[in-house]
Amino acid sequence: MMMNPSLKNLSKISSGTIIEGKWHHNRYTIIKQLGFGANGIVYLARHDSKQVALKMSDNGMSVTSEVNVLKAFAKVQGSALGPSLLDVDDWETSEGKVSFYVMEFIKGPDFLSFLKQKGPDWTGVMVLQLLADLQLLHDNGWVFGDLKPENLIVTGPPARIRCIDVGGTTMQGRSIKEFTEYFDRGYWGLGSRKAEPRYDLFAVAMIMINTAFPQRFTKKSGGLEEIMEKVKQSPELTRYEKIISYALSGKFLSANEMRMEIIQVHLPDAPSRSNRQQKTAKQPPFPRQPARSPVKKAKSSTSVQTRKQFNKGKKKFAALETITIILVISLMYFFYIYSQIT
């Protein structure tokens, strides 16, 4: 293992220090430290009179890994969720080499502080923005993974949700790279850690819950009931109760489905009813109703069942077909052998 300066030493870089890249020779002047985590330290720095965020780590490969993700983000057209990548380089110090990358500086309060300032009216809007970005990310074959309020920043005005830590972003079908227990469905016993869109939707629902419970409740034995119990205690979350329950149990198949339902919640109830039905007639993924109507729910589950039964029937038919063919052929073969012998 090569000797690199430790994370502790890297966290003590004083303002005014100039960091020059070994490969691309860009110079960055450190202004102040922005954050400190297990994977590295983020500094605010100046480059050509512009402010940038510079992240360095004692682990070169973790820098490389994050850079790969940021590059993937850059390919997602129209999404502004992650910070844009500006430079990747090595800084040669007297103690050894430090890998770093430079990204756009995203300025603003974090998600929970923003909502505390502005009030719960903004929860829906922010979640809608987040879901739209997630849909784009999912469409491109990725899953965000480590979604949590600390990683979300609201810039603006106009208010726009952005994400500052993309370290958990994982290719779909792989296992989630990084996660935080409270926002992880595996921790709550509600699913695997395989990267798929529904993993992120679970985390979004937990973020919504976190807005009403800033202290975050602790897990007792896990399970949907336990979380929904808490949700029911919060007046802010009543309107989202059904949506949260669906997202937690993996019933939304895409971010768009969840998004549509949140939009429904925010529509004025009486006037645009016919309008609404027209709109949703195209994609009815969610039994749309003004809360608690067991009939509709039952209906949706039976429709799933009938589909299953239909599939079963299909399978049965196929098996029967196979057996018949085998029987007929073996019968013919038997006669052939018989005729050969005699």
Added chain:
Amino acid sequence: MKTGTIRQILLITDGCSNQGEDPIAMAALAKEQGITVNVIGVMEHDVIDEQGMKEIEGLAMAGGGVSQIVYAQQLSQTVQMVTRKAMTQTLQGVVNKEIQQILGGGRTVEDLPPEQRGEVMEVIDELGETVELDVLILVDTSASMKQKLPTVKEALLDLSLSLNARSGDNHFSVFVFPGKRKDVEKLLDWTPKLESLTSIFAKLTTGGITPTGPALREALPYFDKKRSLRSFLNRDDESFFEESV
């Protein structure tokens, strides 16, 4: 590129060994056999002695693995993080060796320009997802661990959840030390799933001394037991092919 199987020992303990061979020497021995030793030190409230900490770090260093000291509450997240980190480290080692052969002059991935490094990292990511992983879990059940065992169980189930989301195969086995009669006792033989642990863990009794060194020494051959079984199967396959050709 063939990487074979990644073999790790995960030692979960709360302090210092106090009997038998030098555990650090045993960790070094494991490393020589291509087995990484990772150590997690579980503490209750800031009570971990200096000496214990030194031993934990020393073990991981000698065993080519990762060490981490945590409060019992954060154990789950740490166990999976340490296992993953160690796996990536091992894979990096393998890839580095290949790269050194290609580039020559003792150059490693870190000496490549950042752009090419990214491509190498993608290969490592891919390998980390698909490589076969054997983890032998060694749990300290000396008297002081009594309170922490339920958390250890949770953490191990959580580990199984995390690793089984990979597409590569996993095999786990669980040993506790001190054992009833011997230094180390087998709780669970090689299995892809750790769920069966729940019932066994409830019956565990704690007590006695902490023979970390002997426990490591006795656990090492179990990797070969697994391998010999597989090579036996493989040999069978080969002979079958020979006959049929």
